[in-house]
Amino acid sequence: MFTLAEPPLFARLRDARSVLIAGAGGGFDVFAGLPLGIALTDAGKRAHFANLSFVTVDHLPSSVRVAPGLAAVRSDTPGNDDYFPERALAMWLSRNGFPDTVYAFAKTGVKPLRALYRRLVRDLDIDAIVLVDGGTDILMRGDEASLGTPEEDMASLAAVAGVDVPVRLVASLGFGIDAYHGICHAQVLENLAALSRSGHYLGALSIPRESREGTLFLDAVAYANRVTPRRPSIVQGSVGAALTGRFGDAHFTERTGNSELFINPLMSVYFTVDLAGLAERSLYLDRLEGTRNIWEVSSRIAEFRDELPSTRPRRAIPH
Structure with missing residues (x-):
């Protein structure tokens, strides 16, 4: 039973000893799991970080490669100096007294990615996995007006849906950011309401x-x-801008110069769901089974969308 004093996310993780916190969509997604990892570490649990990586994992030094498509990145791992989110997190962890290993999964299809998750579950004695998404793409079921950039998130979701661990959860951080990629956030809320009706929304x-x-x-x-x-x-x-109280079209990097932002307090809120329940609601996740690379994942999602007679019409959040 859940209580107001103990959020369902932490109630579900209460008995876990070794938790894998994994960025579902690649890039800097793993950073979205950092607050959760710190809280779990402070509670005496072993928190491990992993990420679907945009670097070429198999080109990293052999000393950090755990298996084909999987590397244990550390603060001193050589690599691309311009873009290496896993190493950036490992460096920060090292500077702040945390274990500095961040596991990097190759950006690949569901079948090999699931095998890599199973390898980590075995090697690290994992009894809980939390997929974290920087944004809300992972909450889309398939018939929305737009899916954003779903390939990496859905590959991760499908992979972990087939991994046998006692607890599997999804945490989405950054509500509103995916408007840049066409996500209709009224439909995000509609999906969460449906998950609540089925008992899979964790608040x-x-x-x-x-x-x-x-x-x-x-x-x-x-x-x-x-x-x-x-x-x-x-x-x-x-998320950081929202956490510090900025609001609206508040820019913090030249990369967003030509976009209108909507920084808001909901960006710093975790929306959490049961992973199996989320996977069950997907209209096309089964089509991704057996995919061996990310291009197959993308192709099968595109095929599904082409076959839809229509998508759910956009609607505005009342204002």
Whole structure:
């Protein structure tokens, strides 16, 4: 039974000992799991970080490659100096006294990605997985007006849906940021309502700015932006801006110069759901089974969308 005093996310993780927090959509998504990882570490649990990586994992030094398509990135791992989010997080973790390993999954299809998750579950004795999405793409079921950029998120969701661990959850952080990619956020809320009816919505959880988790998250985002000056994270920067009270069209990087932003307090709120329940609601996730690379994932999503007689019409959040 859940209570107001213990958010359902943490109630579900209460008995977990070793938790894998994995960025579902690649890029800087893993940073969205940092506040959760800090809270779990402070509660005496082992928190491990992983990310679907946009770097070429199999080109990393052999000393950090765990298996084909999987690397254990550390603060001193050589690689692309312009863009390497996993190393940026590992460097920050090392500077702040945390274990500095961040596992990097190759951007691939469901079948090999699931095998890599199973390898980590075995090697790290994982008993809970939390997929984190910087944004809301992962909450789309398939018939919305737009799916945003679903390939990586859906590959991760499908992969973990086939991994046998006691607890599997999804946490979305950055509500509103995906408007840039065409997501209709009224439909995000509609999907969460449907998940609530089926008993799979685990509620929303705000990151307090003055908390240890909030303070360290802001420091980590600022650090990552300093070490990745050419491609700072728009998503995590937006979450950080929201956490510090900025609102509306508040820009923090030249990368967003031609866009209108809507920074808002809901960006710093985790929306959490049961992973199996989310996977069951997807209209096309089964089509991704057996895919061996990300291009197959993209192709099968496109085929599904082409076959839809119509999509759910856009609607505005009343104002």
